[in-house]
Amino acid sequence: MLLIKSELLELLRNAVEQVVRENNLPVEILDRPLTLEVPKMPEHGDFATTFALAAAKQARINPRELAQKILDRLPVGQGPLKSAELAGPGFINLRIADASLAAGLRRVLDAGDDWGRGAPVAGRINLEFVSANPTGPMHVGHGRGAAVGDALARILRFGGREVFTEYYVNDAGRQVSHLAASIWSRYIDLCREQDDSIEAVPFPEDGYHGGYVVDFARSYLERFGLAPARAGYDAAAMKAFGVELAMAEIRTTLEQFNVRFDVFTSEATLHDDGAVTRAMDLLAGKGLTYEQEGALFFAATRFGDEKDRVMIRANGEPTYFAADIAYHLHKFNRGFDQLMDIWGADHHGYISRVKCALEAFGYRQDQLEVLLVQFVSLVNQGEKLAMGKRSGNFVTLQDLIDTVSCDVTRWFFLAKTHDVAVDFDLEVATSADPRENPARYVQYGHARACAIWRRAAMWNLTVADLSSADFTRLAAPEEQAIARMLLSYPELVADAAANCLPHRVASYALDLCRAFHSYYTRFKDDPILPRSGQELADRAKTIDRLGLVEAYRTVLRSCLSLLGITAPEAMTAPEEE
Template sequence: MPPTDSIADLKGAVEVAARALRDGEPTEPAPTLDRPPKPDLGDYSSNAAMLLAGPLGDNPRAVAERLRGELEGSLGGDGSLDRVEVAGPGFVNLFLSDAWYRRALAVLVAAGDDLGPEPTASPEKIVVEFVSANPTGPLHVGGGRGGAYGDAVVRLLSAIGHEVEREYYINDAGTQITNFARSISARIKGEELPEDGYKGDYVAELGETIAAEGIDPDDLEAVGSRGIELMIDAVRATLSRFGVEMDTWFSERSLVERGDVDAALAKLDAGGHTYQHEGALWLRTTTFGDDKDRVLIRSDGEPTYLMPDIAYHWDKLERGFDRLINVLGADHHGYVARLRASIEALGADPESFEALIMSLVHIVEDGQRAQMSKRSGDFVSLDDLIDDIGVDAVRWFMLWRSHETTVDIDLALARKQASDNPVYYVQYAHARIASILRKAVDEGSAVPESIDPGERSEPLAASEKALIKRLLEFPNEVRESAARRAPHRICAYSTAVAADFHAFYRDCQVVGAEGEGVEASRLALCLAAKRTIAGALGLLGISAPERM
């Protein structure tokens, strides 16, 4: 972990100053410390005076003046502060000294590759279930978006200290598997496909493989089982190529075979949460906040899809997970309340369940959107998209917008090797820094792994300060992105780091820079920026190339 978090230290100084005005009592909510909208308003700005005005019975500007005195005493004493100004209705604006920036840079460099946040004080054991596409066809780009997102969420949660596992739920039971088997069988026998069957070319390929293995096409159980095995192998290979390695592949069929579905149903019965109505067995989910009760067992004796799902989530809890996170498709909005209610009916904490609903993703080429449907056979597979634009571009364009926002992947943009392609722009910044560091070594300069803040005599350029300030935001960005399940924030952050680096390199000579300690501090800044970009891209599952 970094030896200190420079921004957290500043925020702590503001909180200490606020406590001093209240005889040691904390301020609720805690004061913020943000970048002001304009550079001439300081390096950081706090709303502490506005929060304190009520409890102190004074106007905010008067409180801000008192805070200024406290901060000048604490931060001014170690040379961190240039000045404090009171602005507007009572904002306290901090103008930091070069000495503060030099110390902050020294901290960044000393941290090495470990630039992320301190581990959470309350670590949880978490399972993130994602992708979980029906094993009836190749993984299409919709499943790919869930894969990129779920994997990034796991990386973020792990980065803040949680114990996280990736899980794929194999829907290998139900009517869609029967339809799948009938479709393969028809292909093998050269018969017309069933009306509700699967029509893609991949079904014919499966038929050829299964026929070559000598499996009787009329044995639908054997055909379906082998078809599922082959499709899961294909999905596993696609996800591995995509940089997603599942810890567990969990079979729905195994729940039935082990008796877990019956056991979960017995537990619901014993709790008095089920009842018979019109020949069906219902669950009183309205007792737990659902808008209507749900059928568990139909009048024909067949379970609804909800029943094995309840058993599956009970199994997760029995495996000791504190939090169950499901990444679900856009058509699952109505599903969340009934599953949360079911978990509560089992006697578990409904807040342990968390659903993240994905919006749609579209492939756009020449202004036209491609359609995706396994049954029609007209879809864009994730493998095809990776073949076209590469893993890094696919992951970026699936992650750079909120998961709740529909994404259009413009293939023309994603193929470009130019700065208007955002993933290229960020990766190029990393490669450019690597080139600068190689040049420094070639010309006889050492790239410092540590620096003495007092060695540099020349003042820092504004673009140097801007880049240092941006790099210092990384721990908080990781924390916020993890808490909000929002990897798109890391995309935005890494783009901002790249932009700040390009501005710095445009303004400042690095290799061969004149002035005592200037070259060393700028090389150190380049190294810290390179590490930060690599760390951010790593959280997205995207590579950080040394050369481009």
């Protein structure tokens, strides 16, 4: 549709130029943006423009009169323009010529899986997401961030961007210390079952109570025996052990969730190799740090932050903020032009201070874009489940994947915009019926198209036969509506990439499936393929329709791929079918 849209815009631009010239209107009118939007109601055409409404005051002409003058100069019936009409106070509604739709479907088939792929765009993007603390299994909130980040990476790459995905391992903070102390306490409990002379260790007040901590402790006992208990607590060794086991479990879950990272970066490494110290020295060299009451501050207010930020506490311990800004500087030093972070909604107040630090380092604040992912609530039989990681009362992402599958979990996380909270309905998600489960409904849309092709073999029809399709026999409004949706896919992908909104791909896929399922069921008296044992009444028409099915299957498969969801070739049909 992008090509057709650009052609229509050129026709409109020429018409406006003629109207300005013939009526001695201010030439500044030509500087106004000329845009086309898709009307909400199909009866209002394929595209509409409000240009006459916007330019009327400058032209000193009634909007409807200006719109009529533009209409009079449009070459209706030529090229991609089938019709144009005046509506309301000055809208111009346009309809696409059937021949343009037919040519567009041929482009879809010729492009195949590359339909909608954007041209290469200069610049390297670092996309960091998940970055869950290595203090235990991933919970469902982490899962949503993982789904959004992975889908966004896929969409950006498909849109022509060079994207590098990264997981930041927070292995140097207090949470890891709390985990280590928790494992140690549980480990001592296990050791005392074998040797009660070992002194008991109370469980830490800020410890982690999940059952996985006992599992970690048992693994530690199996690997090292009683020797560490008799030697005494080694915080560094226990931290390393806890992070090792937690990250192994996180990596396994991510793999099963169809999420892969180009690199995992350790926070501890940034401290060890001096990156944090160098970042603070760089700010100090610019006169942007000062000491107060024994602490070292970054003068963030000079760059628009609400207050200055502590980098070194009075006890000499670096803050997480100090490591975080060093990490972002580290990304730029690796040659990235744009940074994108996906954080939890509770990090909203953290954005400004990091952007201010980047400006202090010499970068633009808009070179960091942060997406905040809202919370997920699990709903079972109408009631929300209470969850809390520290208390151990939470549902892991692995549990959810095992219960409802990777595909369904990803769909439910991606179906809504990331800045809206999700109520994950387990009753709906566990249903295998496409009529009840939207994830299965979309997957069934692909399986149905594959089933049509399997039936086509009964009449010796294959994809190779589509070389003769010219699509001139797709006269039904439902067929043309599907064609328009397929042609709009490149614009949809470009929009989703530009605005970092993966849910738009999910919404488009759902709408496309609804249109196709409706078309399939409403045309049972004139089906795409005849019933078994019947001859083809109109081979050319059948090939045109199969061409539409193939174009639909191609685009839907692309949508599912961008969402990281499989496109099954066969599924059990609902009972009524």
